[in-house]
Amino acid sequence: MLNRRNAKPPKYRHHKARNLAKVTIDRRDIYLGKYNSPESWRQYAEVIADWTAGHAADEIAAEPRSNTNATDIVSSRDQFLCMAFSQLIFCDSLRDIETDLRAMPSKLYHAGFRSRMEQGTLADATRRRDWRIGRDLAESLISRVLISAYGRFLLLSPRGAK
Structure with a gap:
């Protein structure tokens, strides 16, 4: 590929x-x-x-630095969806996220969630997963927004380049 x-x-x-x-x-x-x-x-x-x-979350999570124990718990994609959802509805804690997701269980699949989201599961995934996966995903999504907004590629210098 x-x-x-x-x-x-x-x-x-x-x-x-x-x-x-x-x-x-x-x-x-x-x-x-x-x-x-x-x-x-x-x-x-x-x-x-x-x-x-392209499937940024899955590709980024497939890199060798991702922790296999964290990936067994919940996928990077589902964790990202959870965190994005919590930002949109202004959740303050994992308990709030879990409560709000349990309020609409029939709609979770259609919203893109494939794993069962529970407070302990999210806490374990957040603790075990390498933070650089989230950073790479955010950079990928930001570049996509920039491309859509400006209609062209912006050449961003790589981290550490002068």
């Missing part, structure tokens, strides 16, 4: 016969609209943002 972090993004290209913009991802052409129009560039930015973000 292609490593998305080191790969160059697919190019914005011209389909001359139809005068359309296109991008090819995984051997599939995606048509973006009239070539060189603002709308096609916006579409291109969205497609590339999706391509770049």
